[in-house]
Amino acid sequence: MTLRPLAGLLACGLLWGGVTVGAHHAVQAQFDVNAPAVTLVGTLKKTEWINPHAKLHITVKNEKTGQMEDWELQMAAAAQLRRNGFPLSVRGGVKPGDPITATAFAARDGSTTGLLRSIKFPDGRTFTRGVYGEADLEK
Amino acid sequence: MQSRSRRWPYDLSVSLVLAGVLAMSALAGVDLAAQQSGGAAAAPTPRLPDGKPDFNGMWAGGRGGGAGFGAENPADNDNVVALLRARAPELDKSAPAGTDANYAHAIVNFERDSGLSQRSVRNRPMYKPEHWTEINELDKDGNALDPAFKCLPQGVPRMGPPNKIVHTPKEMIFLYGLRMTRVIPIDGRPIPPVAEWIGLWNGVSRGRWEGDELVIETVDFNDETWLGWPGWFHSIDMKVTERMRREGSTLRWQATVDDPMLLQPWVMNPRTLQLNANANAEIEEDLPCFEKDLQHMVTKERG
Numbered sequence: 001m002t003l004r005p006l007a008g009l010l011a012c013g014l015l016w017g018g019v020t021v022g023a024h025h026a027v028q029a030q031f032d033v034n035a036p037a038v039t040l041v042g043t044l045k046k047t048e049w050i051n052p053h054a055k056l057h058i059t060v061k062n063e064k065t066g067q068m069e070d071w072e073l074q075m076a077a078a079a080q081l082r083r084n085g086f087p088l089s090v091r092g093g094v095k096p097g098d099p100i101t102a103t104a105f106a107a108r109d110g111s112t113t114g115l116l117r118s119i120k121f122p123d124g125r126t127f128t129r130g131v132y133g134e135a136d137l138e139k
Numbered sequence: 140m141q142s143r144s145r146r147w148p149y150d151l152s153v154s155l156v157l158a159g160v161l162a163m164s165a166l167a168g169v170d171l172a173a174q175q176s177g178g179a180a181a182a183p184t185p186r187l188p189d190g191k192p193d194f195n196g197m198w199a200g201g202r203g204g205g206a207g208f209g210a211e212n213p214a215d216n217d218n219v220v221a222l223l224r225a226r227a228p229e230l231d232k233s234a235p236a237g238t239d240a241n242y243a244h245a246i247v248n249f250e251r252d253s254g255l256s257q258r259s260v261r262n263r264p265m266y267k268p269e270h271w272t273e274i275n276e277l278d279k280d281g282n283a284l285d286p287a288f289k290c291l292p293q294g295v296p297r298m299g300p301p302n303k304i305v306h307t308p309k310e311m312i313f314l315y316g317l318r319m320t321r322v323i324p325i326d327g328r329p330i331p332p333v334a335e336w337i338g339l340w341n342g343v344s345r346g347r348w349e350g351d352e353l354v355i356e357t358v359d360f361n362d363e364t365w366l367g368w369p370g371w372f373h374s375i376d377m378k379v380t381e382r383m384r385r386e387g388s389t390l391r392w393q394a395t396v397d398d399p400m401l402l403q404p405w406v407m408n409p410r411t412l413q414l415n416a417n418a419n420a421e422i423e424e425d426l427p428c429f430e431k432d433l434q435h436m437v438t439k440e441r442g
Contacts (some may be wrong), residue, residue: 026254026282029438051428052288078426108437 030107031074031115037103038114040071044100054078056116058100073104073116087127098122182387184351187306192351192385194306197420198412254441257368264371264396264405277370280439286364290428292319292340294364295357296379300392300412303422311346311353318425323355330358338375340364355381366396366405373398388414 027033042060054075062069075081087093094100099122104114118128185193258278266274277284287293301313301321313321325346336343338361346355357379365371377398384391393409 026438026440029282029436029440030432048429049426050431051426052290052430053432055431072431074432107435109435111435113435 027105027115030109031105032108033105033115035106037117038106040073040102040104040114042071042100042102044094044096044098045070046096049078051077054081056102056119058102060112069112071102071104072113073102074113075116087121087125094121184385184387187308189308191308191348194304194311194353194383194385194390197303197415197422198301198390199415200411200413254368262406262408263369264366264398265402266371266400267402270372270400273372274370277372279441281370282439282441283433283436285368285370288430289433290430291363294340294360295321295342295344296381296394296396296407297364297366300383300390300410311355314422316425318427325353330356336375338362342377342379351384353383355383357381372400374400388416390414 040058040060042058045057045059048055048057054077056073056075058071058073060069060071061067075086101120103117105117107113118126120126187193282288287297292298298315298319301315303314305312305314309324309326311321311323311325313323315321319341321341321344323344323346325348327347328345330345331343336359339359340361340363342357343359344355344357346353348354358377360373360375360377360379362373362375364373366373373396377396379394379396381392381394383393390412391409392412394407396405396407398405
């Protein structure tokens with residue numbers, strides 16, 4: 001049963017991500033996970049510490065219209081982000097207005113929302129565990 | 140830059156980490172019961188001055204969710220393991236690790252395995268035939284209908300055992316995540332007459348002792364909650380009986396659902412909680428639930 005610990009970790013991801021904050025929904029119903037992730041270069045606007053998913057807002061310039069747009073990116077549950085060491089705090093960390101590069105799976109309805117894939121911070125660090133399940137899957 | 144621990148002030152979420160570790164251990168095939176029999180459960184059970192087992196404390200590893208998964212049921216565990224084992228090679232072969240293609244497979248499989256594993260639990264409520272069609276529809280296309288996904292309370296018994304208990308001689312105060320609290324009289328007062336029932340998310344509960352076992356009976360529910368992820372609804376005539384027993388530093392919780400919609404009472408899998416040994420453990424703020432995703436769903440499919 002060499003795969004049992006791996007399966008246990010995977011199952012834990014399911015439990016931890018889903019049960020702690022309530023019900024899971026199907027990401028494939030909302031995001032185009034079969035297309036390449038889009039890259040968003042902008043500035044940090046705010047984080048929303050809410051359930052069932054924390055949200056990261058970044059301000060991005062729409063190159064076609066020249067308008068600044070608010071992109072709302074879905075992250076994991078806050079509890080899981082904490083466990084993964086999410087490096088964004090209100091004080092002493094990255095602050096609103098700092099440059100952020102994010103990759104995300106775009107929403108299927110064409111809105112400026114997405115499923116967060118990765119965040120690159122001003123100091124060059126990249127955080128790739130912002131979406132539920134990924135940390136456990138990478139183990 | 141500061142160190143991670145200083146930069147991230149919430150690293151003190153000891154209870155969450157402990158709960159995660161316990162869940163991982165249980166699901167990784169560690170026989171929790173065996174551990175308890177040799178350690179925690181063998182410890183003396185503390186008692187209050189009235190002689191009753193002391194339920195006070197933070198309790199980890201109970202997990203919410205009506206399905207309960209199979210952590211303490213080997214047959215259910217095997218189902219989950221079998222599914223995930225089949226998926227693992229697919230992740231490895233699909234694309235180089237870290238690429239978007241690999242990731243796409245991972246996240247979709249994660250969601251779909253979640254749904255499959257939720258459905259694979261063998262211990263299910265057995266509905267009368269007239270409800271089977273609706274149950275199947277909710278299981279398949281109920282993505283936007285799960286009350287918990289809409290930030291409504293999971294309710295009793297779906298939210299499982301409490302994370303913290305304050306035990307007084309006359310009442311039990313149960314603290315959950317999910318911004319939920321129950322205050323349960325254990326002073327012998329009766330359940331209010333049916334004519335006074337109004338239909339509640341957690342119902343009206345009364346506790347009593349049967350020896351060292353706390354028995355909580357709950358009635359007066361609404362019919363807005365589900366018993367579990369697969370769409371298991373219930374009626375306002377549901378009655379839930381929870382049985383809790385402390386042995387050493389463990390707390391056993393088991394709930395049974397009686398409902399006229401069911402062919403027979405649904406005896407949920409028991410769950411064993413561990414006392415958080417950290418005397419300084421704190422409960423963090425429960426974040427508000429704010430549903431923002433339903434408007435962006437383009438299909439009804441579930442995980």
